[in-house]
Amino acid sequence: MGRPDDEYDYLFKVVLIGDSGVGKSNLLSRFTRNEFNLESKSTIGVEFATKSIVTEGKTIKAQIWDTAGQERYRAITSAYYRGAVGALLVYDISKHVTFENVERWLKELRDHAEANIVVMLVGNKSDLRHLRVVSTEEAMAFAEQHNLAFIETSALDASGVDTAFQNILTEIYRLMNRKQMQADTSATGPTIKAGQKISLGNDNNNPKTKKKGCC
Amino acid sequence: MRRRRTCEAFDEELGRDIIDLDNLARMAWNGVPPERRRTVWMLLVGYLPANASRREATVRRKRGEFEEALRLHFHVSPGARSQRDQGTLRQILVDVPRTCPGIPLFAQEGIQNLMIRVLYVWSIRHPASGYVQGMNDLLAIFIMVFAAAAEADLDTVDHATFGRGGFATFDSDLDDDLAPARPAEVGLPPSRRGPRGQPHSHVEGLDASRFSQQTLDEIAADTYWCLSKVLDSIHDHYTHTQPGLRRATTQVEGLLRRVDSDLFKHLMEECMPILQITFRWINCLLTRELPLRVIMRLWDTCLAETSGFEKFFPYVCAAFLCHFSETLRHLQAEDLHLFLQDLPTKDWTDDDVETLLSEAYILSTLFQDAPSHLALKEAQASLAAMIDPLARTG
Numbered sequence: 170m171g172r173p174d175d176e177y178d179y180l181f182k183v184v185l186i187g188d189s190g191v192g193k194s195n196l197l198s199r200f201t202r203n204e205f206n207l208e209s210k211s212t213i214g215v216e217f218a219t220k221s222i223v224t225e226g227k228t229i230k231a232q233i234w235d236t237a238g239q240e241r242y243r244a245i246t247s248a249y250y251r252g253a254v255g256a257l258l259v260y261d262i263s264k265h266v267t268f269e270n271v272e273r274w275l276k277e278l279r280d281h282a283e284a285n286i287v288v289m290l291v292g293n294k295s296d297l298r299h300l301r302v303v304s305t306e307e308a309m310a311f312a313e314q315h316n317l318a319f320i321e322t323s324a325l326d327a328s329g330v331d332t333a334f335q336n337i338l339t340e341i342y343r344l345m346n347r348k349q350m351q352a353d354t355s356a357t358g359p360t361i362k363a364g365q366k367i368s369l370g371n372d373n374n375n376p377k378t379k380k381k382g383c384c
Numbered sequence: 385m386r387r388r389r390t391c392e393a394f395d396e397e398l399g400r401d402i403i404d405l406d407n408l409a410r411m412a413w414n415g416v417p418p419e420r421r422r423t424v425w426m427l428l429v430g431y432l433p434a435n436a437s438r439r440e441a442t443v444r445r446k447r448g449e450f451e452e453a454l455r456l457h458f459h460v461s462p463g464a465r466s467q468r469d470q471g472t473l474r475q476i477l478v479d480v481p482r483t484c485p486g487i488p489l490f491a492q493e494g495i496q497n498l499m500i501r502v503l504y505v506w507s508i509r510h511p512a513s514g515y516v517q518g519m520n521d522l523l524a525i526f527i528m529v530f531a532a533a534a535e536a537d538l539d540t541v542d543h544a545t546f547g548r549g550g551f552a553t554f555d556s557d558l559d560d561d562l563a564p565a566r567p568a569e570v571g572l573p574p575s576r577r578g579p580r581g582q583p584h585s586h587v588e589g590l591d592a593s594r595f596s597q598q599t600l601d602e603i604a605a606d607t608y609w610c611l612s613k614v615l616d617s618i619h620d621h622y623t624h625t626q627p628g629l630r631r632a633t634t635q636v637e638g639l640l641r642r643v644d645s646d647l648f649k650h651l652m653e654e655c656m657p658i659l660q661i662t663f664r665w666i667n668c669l670l671t672r673e674l675p676l677r678v679i680m681r682l683w684d685t686c687l688a689e690t691s692g693f694e695k696f697f698p699y700v701c702a703a704f705l706c707h708f709s710e711t712l713r714h715l716q717a718e719d720l721h722l723f724l725q726d727l728p729t730k731d732w733t734d735d736d737v738e739t740l741l742s743e744a745y746i747l748s749t750l751f752q753d754a755p756s757h758l759a760l761k762e763a764q765a766s767l768a769a770m771i772d773p774l775a776r777t778g
Contacts, residue, residue, distance in 0.1 A: 189517065190478035208485030211478075211517045213672065214663040217721045232718070239475060239517045244625045245663060266474070 177221050177230035181341050182252050183334075184282075186274050187259035188267040189238030192293040195324035196259065197235045200334050205324055212237045215249050224339040231338055243277065250282040254345075255337045259291045260308075262321065263300035268292075268308065275315065287344060289318040289337045296323040394420045403427060403434040412688040415681055415734065422533035425526075426606070428687040429613035443606075450505070450605035457508045458501050469508060472515050476503045483520045484676065489531060490524060492592040498604040499523055506612060513622035518668040522614065525671060525679055526607040531590050534599050618693050621666065632698045633662045639702035639747060647709045654717045661724055665701050669693060673704070674729050674737070681734045685741050696748060703743035 185193040194212050198204040201218040214237055221230040234253070236246035250256075258274050260267040271290065278286060290312045292303060305321060312319035318336060322329035389411050397408050398420065408427060416424045426432040433442050465473065480499045484490040490499075502523055507515035592600070620628035637658040640648045651658065664672050669686070671679050686692035686700070705712075708727065715723055729736075 189475060190482075206485075208482060210485060210672070211482050211520075213518050213667050215660070216725055217718075219718060237517060241514075241516045241622070241624075241626075245659075 176228065178227040179229045179342060179345075180232060181229060181254050181338060182232045182234065183255040183257065183337065184250055184253045185233060185235045185257050185259060186246075186277070187238060187257075187291075188261070188264075188270050188274075191238065191259045191261040191264070191267050192324045193238065193257075193259050194235050196257070196291070196293060196322060196330060196333075197233055199324045199327055199330045201233070203327075205327075207325075214242060214245055220334075222335055222338055224335065224342055227342065229338050229342060231334065247277060247281040250278065250286075253282055253286060254341050255287045255289070256282065257289050257291050257333065257337065258317070259293050260303065261294050262292045262303045262308075263294055263297045265302045268303045268311075271311070285344070285348075287318070287337060287341050289320065289333060289340075290315075291333055292319075292321040293324060295321040295328060296326045389414060389417070391417045391419055394424065398423060398427075401436050403436070405434050409688040409690075413685050415738070416684045418532065418680075419536065421529050421680065421684070425529060425683075425687055426610060429610050431606070431609045431613060446609050447602060447605040450608050451601070453505045453509065454501055457505050468514075472507045473500075473504055475517070476500055476507070476515055476520075479517055479520045484524050487676070489528070489590045489592055494592045494595065494597075494600050495527060495531070498600055498607075499527070502604055502608045502611065505608060506615070510615070510619070513619060516622040516667075518664075518672075519611075519615070519622070521668045521671040523607060523611050525676070525683060526610050527603065528590075528676060529680060530603050530607055531592060531595075534595060534603060535590055537599075538594060614687075614693060617691050626667075628694070629663065629666045630659065632666050632694075632701070633659045635698040636662050636701045636705065639699065639751060640705060642751070643702065643747065644706045644709050647706065647713055650713045651720075654715075654720055656717065656720055660721075661705065662701055665704070666697065669697070670700070670704070673727055674732060678732050678734055678737045681737045682741070696744065699744040699748040699751075700740065702747055703740050706743070707740060 185197060187193055189211065194209055194216065195205050197216075197218055198206065198209075201220040212235055216235045217233070218235070219230060219232050221228055223229070234249045236242070236249060256278055258271060258278075260271055262268075275288070278288060290308060292305070292308050295301075308321075309319055311317075318340060320329050320333045320336065322333050324330060394408075394411060394417065397403060397411065405427065408424065412424050412428060423432070427434065431443075431446070432439050462470075477500065480496050480503070481491075483499065489495055499520060503515050503519060506519070595603070615622070618628055620626070621632070622628075637648075640651075640658065651661075670682060674682065682700070686696060689696040708723075711723065712720065
């Protein structure tokens with residue numbers, strides 16, 4: 170109790186998804202604990218970690234759910250998409266099939282996640298330059314086409330990792346503020362419905378309180 | 385607590401022409417000495433027949449069948465694999481190198497190749513579930529036990545001083561004369577000479593590079609069949625939406641509600657679904673929660689129980705959860721998750737596991753009739769529902 174971690178302005182739930190072995194768990198451990206383990210075990214079901222960042226003067230606590238990549242676990246893992254305001258969709262730049270499967274993961278999100286979830290495409294293992302088979306341009310074009318944020322990272326050498334999380338959390342924060350403002354201005358008008366749809370952390374944004382209760 | 389049996393006690397049973405499997409299971413329930421574990425597990429899962437005279441032929445045939453399965457399914461040109469099978473192979477290739485990281489045995493190429501084959505053939509032959517992540521952890525347990533025994537075989541032959549029981553390598557390249565302490569065939573009474581009850585303390589430092597290809601092939605076939613027996617008993621843990629795993633979780637939840645309602649209430653208040661807790665426990669049969677050296681002790685009992693991983697295992701999980709009750713009841717949502725993800729079990733010994741198993745046993749004797757009572761109530765309720773509208777219309 171009383172850790173600095175407990176004080177935050179916003180609590181955002183974010184999921185890490187993507188094929189097995191693309192490095193989701195290591196992205197999480199690099200971001201939350203600055204650790205990397207070349208020989209980490211596969212994730213079974215879901216795992217969880219948190220970290221707070223500061224953006225635009227606000228402390229945002231990220232509650233990150235790391236999911237198992239295998240298809241058999243989708244029934245379990247997709248339950249964790251509920252309430253998520255962000256998703257890092259990870260592929261491995263040295264394995265083309267993991268990039269090809271990104272479309273299937275997008276469909277998973279469409280089927281199970283909130284409609285306004287912020288999605289960032291993450292090309293991990295950028296340190297494997299000599300093994301690269303997915304070019305930055307190809308991925309960037311795909312991201313643009315599907316309206317996704319995009320970044321390349323290496324959980325191994327840490328490049329891009331903090332930026333990826335920082336960017337997606339900031340974007341969620343801005344989007345939320347924008348929607349909140351729209352909701353405020355339209356609160357008296359007839360189009361209130363649009364404003365109410367912001368489930369983006371609606372139950373999570375109690376300022377400076379320790380979050381308790383359902384996640 | 386019941387006393388662990390010595391090698392001698394096991395040798396007496398293992399030496400019979402026809403082993404009394406019920407008696408063997410009763411003994412194994414309280415723990416199997418590491419030196420006899422391979423033979424006892426092979427008998428308990430039903431890979432080795434109880435009848436000594438049929439044992440050698442059975443194992444020969446089974447090993448031959450696995451070789452044939454490899455030829456049919458594994459040693460084929462890449463183009464001959466369906467897209468689904470390619471996906472399966474890819475998944476296995478991703479997971480095998482991530483099995484038991486830190487234990488040198490699993491970093492060795494011979495062992496990794498063996499695992500890939502076993503898991504792949506199993507998947508092809510069980511399309512309803514196919515390979516599911518975590519099965520590699522289960523296979524690893526069998527590999528640890530069988531590789532330790534294979535290494536002991538080598539030492540027996542090398543030094544001819546280590547008496548040991550149960551199981552000998554078939555078709556060994558080595559001359560039998562070099563191995564006077566080695567039983568001539570599977571399941572014969574082992575030599576009573578040599579050190580007794582020596583634990584395989586080096587089990588995590590096994591060196592597979594000492595094994596011939598033939599030994600590796602034998603380990604592959606033997607672990608394949610034993611893993612198959614275990615997975616067959618819990619197949620719907622791994623089929624689409626994993627109904628068996630959910631059923632086991634419901635059972636754990638029911639048990640928790642009755643034996644530790646404070647913990648149950650606390651978990652509900654913290655919005656911690658029991659499935660979130662038990663998913664990995666049941667999926668990987670606690671291999672991710674406990675150190676390998678004590679997992680084997682846990683498995684002695686689960687293999688000794690009839691359908692142990694299906695029927696007895698939920699009691700083990702309930703007892704395991706209650707074990708941490710005091711701590712869990714003082715943790716809130718996030719800290720609960722973090723604690724459960726990384727339970728403080730790294731110093732657990734066989735004694736801790738045996739306490740856990742005793743608690744699970746008590747739960748099972750108290751509540752094992754509960755499901756049938758529930759089923760009866762459900763039947764009565766549905767009967768009432770059927771009669772009720774009839775009564776009204778009538």
